[in-house]
Amino acid sequence: xxxxxPPELAALSLSQxxxxxxxxxxxxxxxxxxxxxxxxxxxxxxxxxxxxxGGPISRPAMVRAFASLLFREPDGQHWLVTPVQKLSxxxxxxxxxxxxxKADGDSLLFRLNTDDLVVxxxxxxxxxxxxxxxxxxxxxVRHSTEARLNRSTWAQLAEIALAGDGQSVSSGGMRFALTPx
Numbered sequence: 001x002x003x004x005x006p007p008e009l010a011a012l013s014l015s016q017x018x019x020x021x022x023x024x025x026x027x028x029x030x031x032x033x034x035x036x037x038x039x040x041x042x043x044x045x046x047x048x049x050x051x052x053x054g055g056p057i058s059r060p061a062m063v064r065a066f067a068s069l070l071f072r073e074p075d076g077q078h079w080l081v082t083p084v085q086k087l088s089x090x091x092x093x094x095x096x097x098x099x100x101x102k103a104d105g106d107s108l109l110f111r112l113n114t115d116d117l118v119v120x121x122x123x124x125x126x127x128x129x130x131x132x133x134x135x136x137x138x139x140x141v142r143h144s145t146e147a148r149l150n151r152s153t154w155a156q157l158a159e160i161a162l163a164g165d166g167q168s169v170s171s172g173g174m175r176f177a178l179t180p181x
Contacts, residue, residue, distance in 0.1 A: 009111045014104040017117045024116075029071045029081040030143055040080050040087035042066070048097035048113045048150075060115075067114045070095050072144035096147035098139050101156045108160070108171035110139055112147050121172020128180045135179055 006012070006020055043051045050057040050066065057063055069080045070089070078091045098118075100111040108120040118124050118141060127146070130136040137154055138146040149157060161169050161178050168177045 005115045006111075006117060009100045009102045009109060009117075012102070012109065012117075014107050014109065014119070017104075017109050017119060021117055021119070026068050026142070027082075029069055032081055032083050034082065034084050034086045036084060037086045038088070040089045042080070042087075043090040044078075044092065044095055046093040046148075064114050067096070067116070070143060070145050072146075074144070078145070094138060094148040095145040096141055098147040098149045098153045101149070101153050101160070103160050103169075106170055106173070108157075108169060110147070110153070112141070116141065118147070119172065120169075120176070121174055124172075125174065126169070126171075126176035128177055130180055132179055137178060 012020075041053050042057075045051065050063045057066075066080060069082060071079045071081045072091075072095070073079070078089045078095060080087045080089050096116070097113040098110045099113050102109045108126075110118045110120065112118065118139060120126050120139060124140045127138045127140070128135055129138060135154075137149040137157065139149065141147050157169060158178065161167065164170075167179065168175050170176070
């Protein structure tokens with residue numbers, strides 16, 4: 001069955017996003033403990049593009065499949081995990097890019113470059129990094145991986161903040177500062 005990307009974020013409600021997230025069955029990589037380790041010879045560039053042995057991975061379905069196997073250790077090392085292998089993967093900044101955001105009531109809905117949908121909140125907090133002149137906003141995705149907001153998504157989030165207190169946004173009952181501390 002061919003992959004059908006979700007509709008544009010602007011056309012989705014919070015309940016529709018929640019249903020889509022619940023329907024996606026992701027592998028339980030956090031429950032696997034493979035004994036065999038190695039190097040995947042893969043890299044995720046700071047702009048979110050994936051590479052294998054120096055060449056770009058141009059098939060979105062392959063990127064999406066590999067992304068479902070990502071896990072990040074507390075030391076920051078990213079891995080592709082299967083039941084039998086754990087392969088290191090170089091990540092220049094964040095494993096994902098947040099490419100769109102939509103406010104729906106007190107929720108912020110994000111779309112990633114892999115078509116994953118994430119609702120910011122206690123399980124998926126936002127984190128401000130960098131400095132006041134060059135802030136970077138990150139969204140927790142899964143298994144300790146993060147998505148960096150691209151420039152246009154950061155600008156959308158700033159507009160949402162300006163409609164409120166101008167310094168922060170809220171989602172899922174939590175408030176997130178948009179400037180690093």
